Amino acid sequence: MSHQGRLQSSSSPQTGASRRVLIVGGVAGGASCAARLRRLDESVEIIMFDRGPYVSFANCGLPYYVGNVISDERSLLVASREMFRGRFNIAVQTETEVTSIDRGARTIIARDLRTGNTRTETYDVLVLSPGAAPIRPPLPGVDLPGVFAVRNIPDSRRIRSWIADRSARTAVVVGGGFIGLEMVENLIHRALSVAVLEKLPQVMPPLDPEIAVAVMEHLAAKGVQLHLGDGLARIDQRDGGGLVVVAESGARLPADLVILAIGVRPETTLAKDSGLQIGPRGGIVVDSQMRTSDPNVWAVGDVVEVQDVLTGQETVLPLAGPANRQGRIAAESIAGRATNFRGVQATAVVGVLGLTVASTGASEKGLRRAGVTSFQKVYLHPGHHAGYYPGARPIHLKLLFSVPDGRVLGAQAVGLEGVEKRIDVIATAIQFNGTVHDLAEVELCYAPQFGAAKDPVNLAGMLAENVLNGDMPVADWLELDRTDAFLLDVREPDEFANGHIPNAINLPLSQMRARYDELPKDREIWICCEVGQRAYYATRFLTQRGYRSRNLSGGYTTYKALKAASLVR
Secondary structure, eight states, rough: OOSSOOOOOOSSSSOOOOOOOEEEEOOTTHHHHHHHHHHHHHSSEEEEEEEESEEOOGGHHHHHHHTTSSGGGGEEEOOOHHHHHHHHOOOOEEEEEEEEEEEEEEHHHOOOOOOTTTTEESEEEEEEEEOOEEEEOSOOOTTSSTTEESSSHHHHHHHHHHHHTTTTOOOEEESSSHHHHHHHHHHTTTTTTEEEEEEESSSSSSHHHHHHHHHHHHHHHHEEEEEESEEEEEEEEESOOOOOEEEEEEEOOOOOSEOSOEEEOOOOOHHHHHHOOOTTTEEEEOOSSSBOOTEEEEOOOGGEEBBBTTTOOEOOOOOHHHHHHHHHHHHHTOOOTOOOOBBBBEEEEEETTHHHHEEEEEOOHHHHHHHHHEEEEEEEBBSOTTTTTTTTEEEEEEEEEEEEEEEEEEEEEESSHHHHHHHHHHHHHHHHHBBBBHHHHOOOOTTTTTTSSHHHHHHHHHHHHHTTTTOOOBOOGTTTTOOOOOOEEESSSSHHOOOOOTTTOOOGGGGHHHHGGGSSSSSOOEOSSSSSHHHHHHHHHHHHOOOOOOEOOHHHHHHHHHHHTTTOO
């Protein structure tokens, strides 16, 4: 972690008094810390402050409340003030904003947002969990009526009311990340026509571009207008009512409402003003016990910088799972237990109009940014359960692993069924420093309606093993435009006629044993099929006959995704 230090006990500024723990912010990190600390120590006084009306709510459910998938607002409330008081003897001050911290005196200033009155509160231990705020760029029109961000229940309530009161029919979502795409799905669920404006050339920025292609194609097929590689310039009021989103390209997108989903920024004002150390990523620096640069102050959740366990780099990761774990770690640290937060690996999933998109660990572009070069990748497109059982749906999976030891570095997958299950298995392997050999050997549930005897996870591990042991040398798709290799397509002629890699020569696998001597021995042969399996068989056959052959991993299916992402021609 960024800031390492030994756990030290915090002495009370009030001699003889029990320790007083103040927690700024609830939701995932702060509320988890409060509840865990009470379970560990009945003697401490715990007070939580939150400037909103609710101290613990399911913010991941907010888009689904907008979409009326969750129709009862009360379903979003995880724990009330009364529950914290009655069950845990924790005092909760809602609609109360902490405006400043005096670390020397160990005091805070709290302002009641209903009355405007301020008061001073002392602490022995302070926990900061203010979260992250949606980014509202300093552009004309972002504060117009009908322009919304989604952070809390009142935000969602306002969007619902706007849609109902204005009989809204069109929306523009600015930003194609997790929240943006969840909002797209839920606005469509409310029968709105939706356009997405995204500055990057792809949606879902954490994904590698070729994996994101399946998401973009699915969105387009569902009628979503995608405006990619184009940023927000301003938002205008439209004559006669409504809004117009003006893109940097000059494109004008009319809308009855606009959702800003550009991203979030850690809420570090309190920390900065009090002199706590802020890291290069803009979050509060903490050690592995979630302690800040002040030994009496802890911080958890979206506001902190944490270590990426794959690249070793510091990152800000606004996800509920890590925030909950950090709250628990902080509570154990405050209670005097030896504890450590291991870091994050960015395991995440999103549903988009029936499509599931999930990832864990590092992406290829993330590894390259971090300067990691000793890695390899495989693509595969297996069915989510046994092919002979009706209804098998393909999973498009990319696995990244280190060379030569085979440590699993990351995975991304897209599909209609069974995606999150596979990524969760791979995420667990990463947690335990697992290798592709572990994936090949892992024993998973199998019945034909749930999986296959060789599960997609097993297949991914086996393919990677074949790469490592030389059974399946792979060619780099990104070198396709520069290679002088002989490009061989081993699909059947009708498949080849429906589309193929430029300059590829067709020799079906079914004819390979009779015609392989037609192939050149003085050039490397790069072999392609539809998804990679037949190319693997051809690679093994030709290699054993003295040919220098390589597999184009994932076959023509992967080629089409790479081409759509403009990574190959």
